[in-house]
Amino acid sequence: MTSKKKEKYAQILDAAQKVIAENGYHGSQVSRIAKEAGVADGTIYLYFKNKEDILISLFQDRLGDLVDMINASIRETRTADEAIRKICEIHFTQLEQNVDMAYVTQIELRQSSLDLRKAIGLAVKPYIELIEHILEKGISEQTFRPDLDVKLTRLLLFGAMDEVVTSWLISGRKYSLSGQVDKTVDFFLRGLK
Structure with a gap:
């Protein structure tokens, strides 16, 4: 292009x-x-092609940018703990700074047809895989429990962040989303160790 x-x-x-x-x-x-x-x-x-294609492309583009930003940031981290913190910081900060993106990625995904949600799920896959790699790194560096079910845990982490953002939107953004990072990461790390 x-x-x-x-x-x-x-x-x-x-x-x-x-x-x-x-x-x-x-x-x-x-x-x-x-x-x-x-x-x-x-x-x-x-x-x-159509409106569905626009929405799918929007997810691919915006989540792709988010994954690129996270990848660049976690290259500077030394441990899996630090990488988990970076993911959460960037996720919450970016969506707090771009409320339109937060509404589209959080609310619209849940209201779309099954086929559309499946297509959007493919756009989310690189993000889920990124979390998986960090979990594997944490296990290999013996920071995270060796008995973690990595496939399940990656979804739990992503889903928890997703729910925190959705609740923030539904509440009318009455509090700081980025202000939730420390408590969220503390919760994650307690479960991972």
Whole structure:
């Protein structure tokens, strides 16, 4: 994709994130996304097959960015404990700073059809695998219990962070999401050791 096409693609995804966060997936028309992006309706279809494709691409793009950010950050950590803390810090901080992304990734996933949730699940997979690698590192460095069920534990960690963010949104964001990092990580580490 040329840089101009990449820019237009990102512009459409930004608009989709805003429109879906404000109106919900089912209440968001492609024409509204196009208007928010400042493009003609037909332009959307040069980049995406349909509205479902836009939502799936949005998850792939935003979660891909989050995983890249976490990967870069955990390269600087020495232990699995530090890596778990970094994941939680970045997850909570990024979603707190980008409330539209939080609404789309937390609320819309639960309201989508089974097929759409499966496709979005594929976008989440690299994030789950990242957590799995950190758990394996913790076991190999003898920081985490050797009897951990890594496949189950990776889902429990991701699911716990997911639920903390969802509860924060549902509460009307009445408290600091990033302020929940220490207690969340303390809980995780107690269970992992």
